[in-house]
Amino acid sequence: MQTYVGLYKWTEQGIKDVKDTTKRAKTAQSTIESMGGRLITLLWTQGAYDLITIAEFPDEETAMAFTVALAMLGNVRTETLRAFSAQDVDRILAKLP
Numbered sequence: 001m002q003t004y005v006g007l008y009k010w011t012e013q014g015i016k017d018v019k020d021t022t023k024r025a026k027t028a029q030s031t032i033e034s035m036g037g038r039l040i041t042l043l044w045t046q047g048a049y050d051l052i053t054i055a056e057f058p059d060e061e062t063a064m065a066f067t068v069a070l071a072m073l074g075n076v077r078t079e080t081l082r083a084f085s086a087q088d089v090d091r092i093l094a095k096l097p
Helices: 012-016 018-034 060-072 086-094
Strands: 002-010 038-044 051-057 076-083
Touching: 002 012, 002 060, 012 018, 018 038, 018 051, 018 060, 051 060, 060 076
Parallel strands: none
Antiparallel strands: 002 051, 002 076, 038 051
């Protein structure tokens, strides 16, 4: 599984319906699981982003499909970062000349 950090900002629609944010989070978790992924954590934050997630997906295509499906709902704008564990970085560094 590949790990992704999601950074989310509410849209005007998302903040207007902010009272549903925890319901939307549960729906997102169910969607991730139905796609073969796993939501590791979801946090509401102060500052530049309103929410962050750490999730695992079986591949990049699935991660992208989830991100597009979420964006289509119109509640958040997304920024997704591929994350690497120490073991991943060790394998990457071993490939250096």
